Amino acid sequence: MALAIEIAGIQKRFALRHTRSLKETVLWLLKGRKGDLSKTFAALNDVSLTVEEGETVALLGFNGSGKSTLLKHISGVMLPDTGTVRTRGRVAGLIEVGAGFHPDLSGRDNVFLNGAILGMSEKDIHRQFDSIVDFAEIGEFIDTEVRFYSSGMYLRLAFSVAVHTDPNVFLIDEILAVGDEPFQRKCISKIKELAEAGKTLVVVSHDLELIGQICRRGVVLEKGRIVHDAPVAEAIAHIRGQ
Template identity: 60%
Template sequence: MEKTMDQRPRIIVDGVRKDFLLRHTHSLKEAFVARIQRKNAAPTTFQALDGVSFEVGEGESVAVLGLNGSGKSTLLKLVSGVLEPDAGTVLTRGRVAGLIEVGAGFHPDLSGRENVYLNAAILGMNEAETDARFDDIVAFSEIGEFIDQKVKHYSSGMFVRLAFSVAIHVELDVLLVDEVLAVGDAPFREKCTKKIKELAEQGKTMLIVSHSLGMVKDLCDRGVVLRKGKKIFDGPVDEAIKALQG
């Protein structure tokens, strides 16, 4: 019997709002000077996301587009579970692997090898699964002889190669990618893009944040455009790029 694809969404973002407090002083001295000068030192609220709603279906590859400060990275952190919304709901179905920040989840005093096992465990893999994939992870990352060095001595490029390699070798259902492919040399970026395409062809669900419109058009069929924390467009990726540039 032919296996049918589950029609339930992999990601649901429903009426999500996220606020951050912006503090205008960082020390008692600054607060005192502000008071003497009669400046308002009280923190203010910045609304990063305001009532954003959309769904991502099984096997969809969706780009999240917007200018700096539009709320893209905040949205991915909410979907990954790193942040919680102040209002609304974020739901995911299946195992989620995310490349949200370069080196996030890495312990600087552990080696690359130890961090592979640590990150894999965070992403839900057990030791046996990591053992089975370890050689492939290291080979893809091109870290080679540095795998047993402490990661605090790694360059940002080495960080992202190892983090990306761990994430894509997890048995995942949803992949979140936030601009990490901007780090590293051109051949490695090309290899990463090829691997993401392979995952898409396997029916994995993806939510991708990138300023590279060429990569977005290559990887995604649909785009969600944010402007100052609000969703202004959701539709075909070519039209989403026009909405972004309009």
């Protein structure tokens, strides 16, 4: 099997923003700005992960463990400080609701904008347009500017565009939570369909029941490091401390 995702030794540091006292700042200036005034921490630390084509992987871990940051590196919206991330084929999904949408454009224009960002040709988007709007159940609101959309409506349109791009690698962050129950069910069955069609899935969720249904493999992160990589039931048991 070919690799869909290959992550080698990545590190990502963020600044810990906290207010410095006037004294600390003056001392720092007097010392000729030597040293770093702001502290940093590693949100991802020496993370290596390979995912084969067709695998369904859950990223698990407590709040702040680095799951979303890792997903953003796979999608390419974030770059590592060191190490490499390689993906094969078209990568799409839902990481942040509304990312890639322009608030002043209508739903219709955003379908074209977002579809293009995700690598669809204009012809493809025209061909799929009705199906995208049908799946999203946006109806007559398709010509409304998306800044007037509710978060659930954003999610519907973004999810619908993403699944219609025919991605090789599909990424999903917690995001489904803003959809209502019928739409969530519809998304979950679509995600299962993608998995059955041999697409690679990487899912971040605290809903362990759902994760158990969708994914076969579970990767557990703790303070920016991978601490467990196992069949999903085992990874879930690890998270639950069993």
